[in-house]
Each structure stands twice: as structure tokens, then as C-alpha cells.
């Protein structure tokens with residue numbers, strides 16, 4: 219089922235004479251919403267093809283990817299193992315409680331050990347320890363994830379000029395760019411500070427995936443709000459107003475920042491008159507429970 223497109227109505231959009239639509243990937247799959255489902259889809263098929271019974275992956279304690287892998291394990295019959303960065307904190311936060319409720323086994327790695335998460339020797343060791351699992355990298359970004367994310371755009375049957383998406387590892391953005399094959403303009407909004415580092419990583423993903431170089435994309439690096447998972451009052455106010463006006467819930471790590479950035483660019487006249495813009499809602503709403511609990515935030 220294609221994720222629906224929802225048009226946003228706002229005086230600012232009329233004033234600047236642009237159209238803004240949200241691609242509701244957050245509604246894509248009931249158990250596995252958002253881009254993490256896109257990223258997992260072909261990996262799950264490959265794990266089945268290899269007759270793997272276990273998925274093993276890595277993430278922080280609030281990771282949307284950890285939550286998605288746990289849900290996928292339950293849905294598709296895999297044992298799941300989550301290697302979590304840092305020490306165990308009790309009581310567990312909502313993300314890890316969710317993961318456990320879906321049957322995931324959690325193992326905690328010190329920050330030092332966690333840094334080896336991509337090292338072949340370390341992965342070899344984990345393979346032996348956990349009966350040869352199918353290993354997914356942190357954030358789930360690999361070639362099969364990029365392939366899955368191309369379907370975010372092949373899914374759209376409407377004319378448009380720009381597509382905007384939040385970025386963590388850049389896997390989702392790489393899939394969007396690859397899927398568009400040089401058409402449209404793609405804007406990526408890094409959730410991390412100093413997001414320009416993503417440019418060569420996305421170039422590399424594109425090179426590996428499609429063997430091509432594309433020029434129709436750029437990173438908008440100044441809407442990180444202080445860094446990954448950092449929250450500022452103006453961002454929360456924006457998200458709250460956005461929900462009241464459009465009945466769409468965002469989260470502060472990725473989609474809130476991206477949407478704030480899109481509206482700010484509209485206000486600054488970044489987009490030409492008549493432009494039709496699509497902003498991808500990549501989901502991640504499971505993380506809001508953690509923000510509520512930690513900070514007492516109304517998100």
C-alpha cells in the first residue's frame with residue numbers, strides 16, 4: 219500500500235505561492251512505521267533467503283532502528299538481539315521496554331567496545347557467540363536498505379519539484395536520490411551537528427548502489443538545533459503548533475527539525491514560486507514516549 223500524500227494548508231505557503239505535501243511514511247506499516255520499515259524490507263527477505271533465524275543489530279537506548287528490528291522479529295519470526303550502546307539504566311526507557319516486549323534480547327556494550335560495531339573481527343566474534351545471526355549495522359543502512367528506500371519515491375504518482383527528508387546515517391536520502399535517477403531536487407536535513415560529513419558518505423552509498431554520481435541534491439546543515447537528540451523550546455513549540463494545525467505528530471530528533479527547516483526555507487524564499495514540495499515523514503514516533511518520560515515534555 220503506498221503511503222498517503224497529505225497537503226498542508228498554511229498562510230505562509232499561500233503567501234510564497236508554494237505547495238507543501240507530506241508523504242506519510244509514518245502510516246506505512248502498522249507494526250513497523252516509517253523509513254525503518256523501508257530499510258528492513260529487503261534485509262528481511264535476504265535473511266530468510268539465507269535461512270537465518272536470528273537478527274542482530276546495534277543502536278543507542280532510544281533508537282528507532284532497535285525498536286523496528288524488535289518489531290520485525292516478532293512480525294516475521296526471527297529471534298532478535300540488540301547490542302545497546304552504553305550501560306543498562308533501570309527502569310528501562312520506553313524504547314527498550316518495547317524491544318523486550320517484542321522478544322528482543324538486549325546486550326549492553328561499553329562505549330569503547332561499541333565503537334567496534336563495524337569492525338570485521340568484532341562482527342566475526344559476535345557471529346560465533348550468537349549462532350551466525352544476520353547482522354544489520356547501526357541505523358540499518360546497507361545496500362538493501364538503500365534499495366528499500368528507493369521505493370519512497372517510486373511510490374509517488376504526483377508531479378513535484380522538491381523532496382525533503384531528515385538524515386541520520388544518510389541511507390534513506392541515498393535511496394531517495396537513487397530512486398529519482400537525477401530527477402527533481404532532493405534536500406537532506408541532517409539531525410547531527412556538522413552534517414556536511416554526510417556528503418561523502420552518501421556519495422559512497424550512491425556509488426556502491428547505482429554506480430552513478432548525482433548533482434540534484436544538497437544537505438541543509440543548519441537545522442540541527444544543537445546536535446543529535448538536542449531539543450530547543452522553539453522546536454517543541456513549532457511541533458506543537460504543527461500538530462494542532464495539521465493533525466500530524468512529529469518527533470524532535472528528525473522530522474521536527476526537517477519540517478521546521480522546510481517552513482523556514484519557505485519563509486526565506488528558498489523555493490521558487492509555484493514549486494511543489496514533498497516532505498517525507500519518516501516516522502520515529504516511538505521515540506516521543508522517551509522524551510515525555512525523560513523531560514516531561516509534551517511531544
Ligand SMILES: *Cc1c(COP(=O)(O)O)cnc(C)c1O
Nearest residue numbers: 282386387388389390472500502
Ligand atoms: C532513522 C531515522 C531517520 C534517518 O534515516 P537515515 O537513513 O539513517 O538517514 C530519519 N527519520 C527518522 C524518523 C528515523 O527514525
